[in-house]
Amino acid sequence: MARRPRTPVPLRVPGPGRWLVQNSPADRMPSHGTRLYALEQSIDLTPVGADGRSGAYTLRSFLRPEAPEHFVGFGSEIRAPIDGTVRAAHDGEPDHAAHRGLPSVGYMLTQRRRAAEGWTGLAGNHVIIEADAGVAGPAVFLALCHLRQGSLMVRPGQQVHRGKVLAQCGNSGNSTEPHVHLQAMDDADPTRARALPITFPGGLPRNGSVIEGE
Secondary structure: OOOOOOOOEEOOOOOOEEEEEEOOOOOOOOOOOOOHHHOOOOEEEEEEOOOOOOOOOOHHHHHOOEOHHHOOOOOOEEEOOOOEEEEEEEOOOOOOOEOOOOHHHHHHOOHHHHHHOOHHHHHOEEEEEEEOOOOOOOOOEEEEEEEOOOOOOOOOOOEEOOOOEEEEEOOOOOOOOOOEEEEEEOOOOOOOOOEEOEEOOOOOOOOOOEEEEO
């Protein structure tokens, strides 16, 4: 018997300001090009300024890797998008240089190595929250990834509410520039979980759109 479709998990935008939507499942699935680690319905949100850019783009940006500190989002607050209990909180992965333009080609060559490192190699510093009962059905776990090294402010077992500061936006793991990756799953272990659909106030945003957080 086919499984009944799950109700999308309602999420709050994970921080104040403007967020550029990338790799949205509203445009394609699997949104990240793979079904490994329950990634197929995940989404990337990149903090941007009033000009819609994540950081000033110069000739140097095209030719060389850039320090993550040059980006609007690096160090910005990442807040809980749901009420729940922290089930995992991993820190210790370094924030590496950002890659745009030609440097992104070289960065892509390192993807295989990161994938070989498993979930942590891809997610970097991350938090996984088990949503309170009644949020889009049973067994809902939300992962927030690529967090800034040393910025985590929660621990496993801790109760959190929407809007609670969890960490800061970083560039750890498989990330070309500072942003937050969100994915909902039916298990706390991404190696055995199935992806769950997500939504935000106003619906699931498409690639290239900008959403506002409070």
